[in-house]
Amino acid sequence: MSVVALGESLGLLVASRIGRLELVPTMDLGFGGAESNVAIGLARLGVPVTWMGRLGDDALGRLVERQLRAEGVGAAVTRDPEAPTALMLKERPSAGSSAVSYYRAGSAGSRLAPEHLDLDRIRDARVLHVTGITAALGDAPRAALDAAVDAAHEGGTIVSFDVNHRSRLWDAERAVPAYRALAARADVVFAGDDEAELLTGERDTDAQIAALAALGPAQVVVKRGADGATALADGERATQAAFPVHAVDTVGAGDAFVAGYLAELLAGASLAERLRTAAACGALACTAPGDWEAAPDRAAIARLLVGGDPVQR
Template identity: 55%
Template sequence: MTGTSMPGLVTLGETMGLVTAGEIGSLEYARTFTYGIGGAESNVAIGVSRLGVPATWIGRLGADATGDMIERRLRSEGVTALVVRDGSFTGLMVKHRRFGSALSVDYHRAGSAGSRLRPGDIPQGCVEAAGVLHVTGVTTALSPSACDTVFGAVTRARAAGVPVSVDVNYRRKLWSPEAAGPTLRRLVARADVVFAGVEEAQLVLGADGESSAAALAEGLAALGPAQAVIKDGARGCTARIEGTDHRLAALPAEVVDPVGAGDAFVAGYLAELLAGRSASERLRTAVAAGAYAVSVPGDCEGLPRRPELAALASVQDVTR
């Protein structure tokens, strides 16, 4: 935890071991690998903590070396890790580049400890004391019990007056668009803040490919969230925040590893939201954090700290 007494972020989900092949080409010919951790919610927790805001991550880990590593890593980043040890294995991600910049991510998580998350894993009073509860569509896809845990946490947050943040985070390898759409739409409708990529927003809204980012942000906001942010990669972001439209260009960055950039963006935005900063400041920090993240290999290694953001403080946005 940081030294601040401000209400912090609470999030929950699955964090996995992350194997990354060192060479470009077919995975069978790779001879060097790195081993780290990866998971949308823990990435956000680490990102928020690095920006000086308290963060708590809740999840299940296996009683194995990978689970031990994840717990140690989260605690070393200042994240409060509320861990349930499970009899199943800790999940695994494998990343490799088949050619050029084409990145492939395989998941080994069916039946994992993280997929066995259940509502009782969230301690009483934890969500209720949060400054923001952050959840993602990834966890709703893992299992019925994990989905119930997400919606149960959201219900508790709303009853306590705690703002709910949702990152749609659709994963095609976990479920079909037909299965995901209704669940994600129901989740977004219960959020105060929602983040989505262009295609994710189209999935939630049932919109066609001709919809602009501004129209998608407006559509998401119409479902209920007062803050709807479209993450648009190299094109920056577009948002509808408390009825006002915002647009911010992306920062130039050498893309080394795009995985985790969206989580960095969300962490930057939520850290500033929890710190009480304006919509423009939230978006500037979010864009800067995303730029830092893509420039470093790994899911969370490139998440910036406050001093690293100072050099990018001159970024401007457009508000209408």
């Protein structure tokens, strides 16, 4: 029942106050990474999961590995003695807005290559989860992605692909063909509505889904933020409204959503159930700051679905 999530995790410094970064006196240190966010989301839902990636032989690398293990995520990590763990800064120029800067060119994670992968672990897993971020990091990580997907296909492992376009890492002209090639090799594709439009040129959700499904994946899920999500899986279409929550930080909502969807897929749940749990996870992930910290466990999902008094006694 295990999942392997492959990608780059990185140190994350978040401005402790609203305002220009150069005037902010302190920052909070944590870590992020779309694939490890998904891994944590899965672990909280009780799914055995391993994060696979390359870290620097440094304090940030130790922080990432330590935190993943603390969250119950296995770590299939190689260490790069010559390159640092990447870092990103998140500033909050105004209430309700945030801006990210990456310090990841030449990082250990961007030197991930096929020889760093534990291919047997991928062949033995039920699901391999990857994102377009790894494809953006360079030729070697792109080759690693291909090798990982090859291994998944050899082992009958379901390939889950979340587009996760990061315009700060590469331009759409180079990114789109790479995303479309990955989508064609995946079984489950997740895309934000803006990403679905980028890949297909379509504006209408059903047209986006049809165009993505035409690439080959049996399941396509389009995430539409506070407007919910729509999916087509093995010919069945379903739509799910977002759960109304007081959202304080929407970063990581998509990763929590993916974790909820994959957990229910592994449990053999219906498409409607997959989307409902996914939407609950996405909504709850927005209720506290951090890229993964607010990813829910089953009890939190149950409380959201039941509704009622927010005070627990």
